[in-house]
Amino acid sequence: MMRHASLLECSSRQPDNSIRLLFHRTSINLMVRSPLELRHLRTLLSLAQTGSISASARLVHLSQPAISQQIKVLEDWYGLSLFERKSVPLKLTQAGEHLLALAREVLPRVASTERDLDKLTQGEAGQLRIAVECSTCFEWLMPTMDTFREAWPDVELDLISGFHCDPVPLLLEGRADLAIACVTKKRPGVAFHPLFGFEIIGLVSKRHPFADKAFLEPEDFANETLICYPVPDEMLDVVTRFLTPAGIFPPRRTTEMTVGILQLVASRRGIAALPNWSMQMHVDRGYILGKRIGRDGLFGELYAATLPEPSAYLLDFLQTIQDVSFSSLRGITPLP
Template sequence: MLERIHLLVVREVDRQGSLTAAAEILHVTQSALSHTVKKMEQQLGTAIWDREGRGLRLTQAGQYLLSLANRLLPQFEHAEQRMKQYAAGERGTLRIGMECHPCYQWLLKIVSPYLSRWPDVDVDVKQHFQFGGIGGLFGYDIDVLVTPDPLKRPGLRFDPVFDYEQVLVVAEGHRLANAKYIKPEDLTDETLITYPVDTDRLDIYNQFLGPANVAPRRHKKIETTDIMLQMVASDRGVAALPRWLAEEYADHLPVVSVKLGKDGIAKQIFLGTREADEPVDYLTSFVELARAGNGKPARIRR
C-alpha cells in the first residue's frame, strides 16, 4: 500500500541526491532509511531506484512517484499548517502569485485596505513558481494568481478584476509621440523595452508585432518599472505597458502613451483561485475587495 512516507522518501532522496543526506533531513539513520527503501520496494512490487555504483537513479516507477510527491505533499503540508493555525486561533497567510509585472502598483492599493480589514492575516507575494502560475495554484504554493492570461482548468476559477488598454510609451520628444496610433512597422527601428518575460507571453509580440511578421530593431529586458520608464524618458527605447500605469508615471516623467493599432489592445486582469477554497473567508474577501474597484485602474479608452 502506498503511504505518505514513501512519497517523502522519494522526494527527499531526489532533492538531496543521496540516502545519507536524505536521512539527515528526515531525521533517521542511513541504515533505517535503507531499510525503509527496501521495504517500500517490496511492498510496491517494483524497483523505485536503479543502483549505479554508490548513486541512485529513479526508475520509470520512481519518476511517477516523484511527480506524485511534488503534487500531493505540498497539499498535505498546506493542510497541516492551516489546521495548526485554526487550532491557535490564527487565520494564516494569503500567498499571492504574480504573472503580471506591472500589477504590483495596483496590488499595493489593494493590500493596504485588505490588511486593515484582516489584521490577523499576513500577505506574501511570489513571482516565480516551479510549475508556473497554474501549477502554483494546484500545488498549493500560492492561494491567488494575478494574471492577464487565465487558463481554464477543472478545480480553478478566474474572476475578472479590471479592464485595461495596452499602449506604447515613448518620450515626449519621440517621433511617435504625436501619432494617432502605432502601426507594427513603426517599431522596426526601435529598441523595445519589456519585462523579463518569454516573448510568446508578451502582448506586444503575440497580438501586435507577431501577426504582422515584424520585429523591433532591438529587444531589451528590464526587471523594474521605474528603470524601464526612466530609460523611455531618456529616449533610449519604447515600452508597451498598461495605460493606467503609464499615465501614473507621466505625472512626473516626460513620457506619453500612444494607442497600439487603430483599435487598440484591450486586456483584462483576472484573479485565479481554487474552487475548494471558496469557504476560506479571508481569501474570498481579497477577491471581493479587488473586484469592488479599490485602487482600480482606468478602463480602456475608445
C-alpha cells in the same frame, strides 16, 4: 413607520420639491412594500463607478436590459428620474444621489456583517500567499492589502518573492494561494476569477520622433527596440496580437523592473507597451508619453487564479481588489 428616513440624513441641504415628492409618495403608501432591495443599491453604485449601463452590467454580472429594468422600477415607484437622460457618462439626479448615498452607507455595513458571519463559521486566522506576474500590479495590490488588513487582521499576507512570468503553477505546487495573471489557459484544478479589463498603451520618450503621433502602427516598431519584461512571447499581447500578425519582429531589451523600463524609454533606448493604469501617473507627470497602440487600441484582461474552493477571506480579498481598483484606477473596465 417612516420609510427611507436614511435618505434625508444623507444630505444637510433642504430637499427641493422633487425630493419632497419622493417622501410625500412614501407617506401615503405606508402599507405598500418598497421595491428597493440591496441589488438595486449595488446596481446604482456600479453605475456611479462605471458611468454606463453596459459597463455596469458587466460589473454586477447582469444583462443591460436587467439593469435598465431595475432603474425603471425605482423611477416608477418614486415618480422621479434617477439619471439625466443622454448624459455621457451617466449623471445622477438629486434623487439618484440620495439613493447612491444610501448605497454607500448600507452596502459596506452589509459586507461587514457577512464578513463577521464568515469569521464565525470559518475562523478569522489564516495565510494568504500572493504571486504576481509583474510588478505593475503593485499599483493597486498594495492599497488592496491595506484595506483587507483592516477587515482580516489575523490573516497573514505574504508576497511571493521573485519574478514569475507564469505564477499559476505555484498554486498547484502549494507555494501560493492566489496568483495574478493576464493569461487564462484552462488548467485542471485551477479556477480563474475576472478582475478588470484595461488598455495597453505604447510608451515613447518626449524627444522621440513619434511624440506627435496620435497612435502607433506595427511598422513603427520595426526599427525600434521593444523594451519589456523577460517573459515568453505568448505572454506579450503587443507581440502576439499586434506585431507578429503584421510580420514585425523588433529586437528586445528586457528588465524585471518597471522603473527600469521607464528609464530606458525616457532615455530613447526603445519603445515599451504596458497597462494604462500602471503608467498614467508617469504620463501625467510628463516623464514619458503614452500612445494608443493601433487606431482602435490594444486591450488586455487581468485575472486572479485560485484553487477551486477558496476560503471566505480569499473570496473577500478578491472582492476588495475590485472595490479598490474601480474606485482608484483610471481607464479600467469590468469583465464578464
